[in-house]
Amino acid sequence: MFETSDLETEYLVKRTGDPSEAEIRKAGQLVAYLDRDNDKPQSLLRLQDDSKRIYRLDPRVDGVISPFSSEISDDGGEILLKIKSGVFSYNGKIYVFKSLPEGKSMKGHLSGSKHIIRLENFPYHKVDDIDRETRERLYRHRGVDVGQLSGFGKLGHKVTIGDELRDIGLQLAAASYLMYSTG
Numbered sequence: 001m002f003e004t005s006d007l008e009t010e011y012l013v014k015r016t017g018d019p020s021e022a023e024i025r026k027a028g029q030l031v032a033y034l035d036r037d038n039d040k041p042q043s044l045l046r047l048q049d050d051s052k053r054i055y056r057l058d059p060r061v062d063g064v065i066s067p068f069s070s071e072i073s074d075d076g077g078e079i080l081l082k083i084k085s086g087v088f089s090y091n092g093k094i095y096v097f098k099s100l101p102e103g104k105s106m107k108g109h110l111s112g113s114k115h116i117i118r119l120e121n122f123p124y125h126k127v128d129d130i131d132r133e134t135r136e137r138l139y140r141h142r143g144v145d146v147g148q149l150s151g152f153g154k155l156g157h158k159v160t161i162g163d164e165l166r167d168i169g170l171q172l173a174a175a176s177y178l179m180y181s182t183g
């Protein structure tokens with residue numbers, strides 16, 4: 001079972017204006033800002049490092065807006081991460097937001113922090129290959145705990161992730177904040 005002490009990276013997302021505006025801190029240091037992209041439904045994730053990279057977080061996935069979904073692309077328009085109904089793939093593995101890890105009791109699951117789990121022995125490797133009905137039923141499955149989400153709402157959103165998601169941790173923190181704060 002994945003314990004909090006085993007989690008490697010922690011992001012704190014704090015709302016600064018309307019629900020799509022926030023600052024993101026890692027280990028207490030400001031690493032990025034989220035803001036709305038003019039009159040478009042997408043948000044911009046602006047990194048505060050020397051690269052000044054910008055990522056676009058769009059609630060439309062394959063042209064359709066649905067709950068707990070987001071498409072994250074870089075400046076060139078290349079899609080880096082696609083989250084459909086709280087399910088995403090990374091490095092050929094399937095992950096689920098809001099699910100319950102193996103060995104964890106259902107007691108307290110509805111009110112406490114949510115988990116990011118990795119599905120083991122799952123026949124699909126890309127989120128696009130999973131049919132809608134299967135994807136919506138994945139919340140009932142248990143898997144390996146690889147991260148936690150907590151503090152949903154105006155005061156702050158905390159995302160703690162393990163090493164295997166470190167490369168996309170900032171994008172996951174921004175996307176999960178937007179999915180929970182803007183509906």
